[in-house]
Structure formats: C-alpha cells, structure tokens
Amino acid sequence: METYTKKQIVELIPTLTPRQVQFYTDEGVITPLETKSGRGNVRRYTKENLYEFAVVGYLAKIGITVSTIRNIIELKPFAFIFGGKTPPSTTGEFTRYNREDFLNGLSQELIIFFQNGEVVLFSIQRFEGSSMSPLAIKRYCVLDDGSKIKYDALIYLDLAEILKGLPR
Numbered sequence: 751m752e753t754y755t756k757k758q759i760v761e762l763i764p765t766l767t768p769r770q771v772q773f774y775t776d777e778g779v780i781t782p783l784e785t786k787s788g789r790g791n792v793r794r795y796t797k798e799n800l801y802e803f804a805v806v807g808y809l810a811k812i813g814i815t816v817s818t819i820r821n822i823i824e825l826k827p828f829a830f831i832f833g834g835k836t837p838p839s840t841t842g843e844f845t846r847y848n849r850e851d852f853l854n855g856l857s858q859e860l861i862i863f864f865q866n867g868e869v870v871l872f873s874i875q876r877f878e879g880s881s882m883s884p885l886a887i888k889r890y891c892v893l894d895d896g897s898k899i900k901y902d903a904l905i906y907l908d909l910a911e912i913l914k915g916l917p918r
Contacts, residue, residue, distance in 0.1 A: 752917075753794035754782060756791045762800065762916055765807045772805055779820045800916060801828045805860065808912050814905070821861055860909050863891060863901035873900050 754762070756771045756819040773782050775793060780802050795803070802823050809819050863871040871891070890898045 753799075754800055755795070755834055756793060759800060759803055763804050763807055765811060766803060770810070771803065772801070774819075776814075777820070779806060779823050788908060797917065798826075798828050801913060802914060804912050805875050805907065805909075808907065809905075817871070818867075823874065825869065827860055827872055830834070835843065860907040862905045862907075863899060864903040865899075865901050866906075870901060871914055 756768055759771050760766055760768050777783055779798050780795070780896045782795045782799060784793060805827070806819055806823065809822065812815075814822075862869055864874075873891075887900060890900045
C-alpha cells in the first residue's frame, strides 16, 4: 500500500500547509495510518487520505466549518475506490459513477446535500447535462431506487479540478 508523509501531502496539495495537515489530523477529521519508527510514531497517510485532504483543503478555503468538514469526511466519499460501497446516485441527468471512470480521470462531481445544517447524503457522479437540474430547484433529490431525500442546501465540488495532479 502506497503511503504519504505530511511533507509529501503538502507537496502534492500546495493549498495545504503542514500546520493544516497536523490540525485536521489532530481534530480527527482525517485518520492516518500510524507506523512505528525508532523515534516513536510517524504518521503515514493513505491515498484515500490524500484525496480527503484535497477536499478538506478546498472546503476550508470556501469557508466550510471544521465540524461540517468532519461530517463530510466521516461519510468516506472515496471508499468506493478502495473497495468500499459505491455511493448512491440521483436520477435524471446524472449517471452512476464507477471506479474505472474515477481512476481514468473522467469528469466527476461530489455533491453533498444538507438538511438543517447536517449532511444527509453525498453522491459522486458524472454529470451529462446542463449545470442546473430541476431537482435542485425543488430541494429534493430522487435516488436510483425512487426514494426522495429533502435538502435545504448543497455543495457541488468538481473533483476533476480539486484532485488534479494527484496520483490515481
């Protein structure tokens, strides 16, 4: 398994500082691997952590609070790439996203839905239509299984831009 040091994370994501990497780790937003060395514990981060740091850096830059960022990262938005469950997708102009699309660098979006300030759903998808879905105006999204999720706010992230230059 490929791992990264704090220094490597900062080199790969220049919008982050070593202090921010330390802060988000200490706050429990991102959980690194711990490996023993002669001097004690050295924090090592996985590729999934690398992607999470890229999203965390972007969310912090646009003013999202630490507690909300933690709620988003706790949902493990990149787990499907590393053998976890595929996130749900909405119907309409979106198509189900898959691991191969992500690894091949195809356009991808992370959409995070909120209700009363709490994260209620996230979806990673490939968008094949106009930038505004009629569902966004109605304040609910319809999942593939037909169920509806109400929301009062959403954050739309262009992962292709946020993860640009990171190893896939």
